[in-house]
Amino acid sequence: MMNQRDLDKQILAAAWDDSPLAPDAERMLDARLGADDLRLVSHAVAQLEQDELSLAWRSALNERLLELQPVKRKSWWAVAWRPALATGLAASVLTVALFRSGPAPSSHAESLENELIRIHLDSAAALDLAGTGLVPHEVASARPAPVEEELDWSSVDLDLL
């Protein structure tokens, strides 16, 4: 059995220099640690007040943790091919748009076409109903247009009348 002095030496050497304890010394130390007086000291330490952290502390921690949330890192090829793909796609769409469609009909041309069709339909309807000559533009179109020569009469022509 180890005496008290040797035990003390071993305890001090183990505590400060990390020296190994002899099995005897460790057994005695275990018994000493389990003694009532030291257990009471242990009990007193366990009863110490628990410190609380504030909500502001927790909030600050959450902010820091959120900043650390993993962000998906783009690989170099993803960085390179995505803009290239986007540019190519845009160019393709533009090319197709240019070659497939001619100039878009203007609203003016469309309305003129509609107007001509409407006049034609009105005219056809009026002709069916009343016949040639009664419709003003029909009469106008039936009468021969004056020619320049008719206005250029000579005195001989007048005498013949």
Add this chain to the structure above:
Amino acid sequence: MLVMAAASLSVTTMRSLDRADELALIERARRRDFDAFGRLVDAYQHRVFGFAKRFVKDREEAADITQEVFVRAFQNFDRFDARAPLRTWLFRIAYNLCVDKARRHERQPIEYRIDGNVEGEEPIDVMDDRWNPETMVLDDELLQLVETGIANMSEKLRSVLLLHDREDLQYDEIAEVLNVPIGTVKSRLFLARAHLKQVLSEYLEAKR
């Protein structure tokens, strides 16, 4: 009658997780599940803070260290071996940060070496009424004395005492946290308790 710190105990119990719950949360936290990690923080933040505060003896500094502990844990969760208790890992991070902080501040704690008879000249009689848990009242004054006694201890003794008697870590866990042999842990715990016992003895003797 022994005055119990009922409030502090109930808080600890309420926040503690059983092993199965903890493992499930650890698994989720590994996948960077923010909520799961938050629950682990809830379970351990006050314990880590209490340890850091008694180690560095400064509340603000301890709060910063505690925050850093959880930030580092979050960053390195994939390296954590779930077969070991989470608390061991967290206290190890906390201990290393506390030591680093003390070194940066060039505030190396004074090592109060206990030489000669480690138990003192006069061994305490456990049959003495002063040491009877039924009659010993842990009032505010006595608790403050315990706090002062811990604060005046060397860093080596203090860390072992807090981890074992306050945070309820096993010898092997403490050995892992401090990276020392188990025999060293036991020896330091013995010296720390002997130191505190002496402080309490003197107080109780004076009150007699």
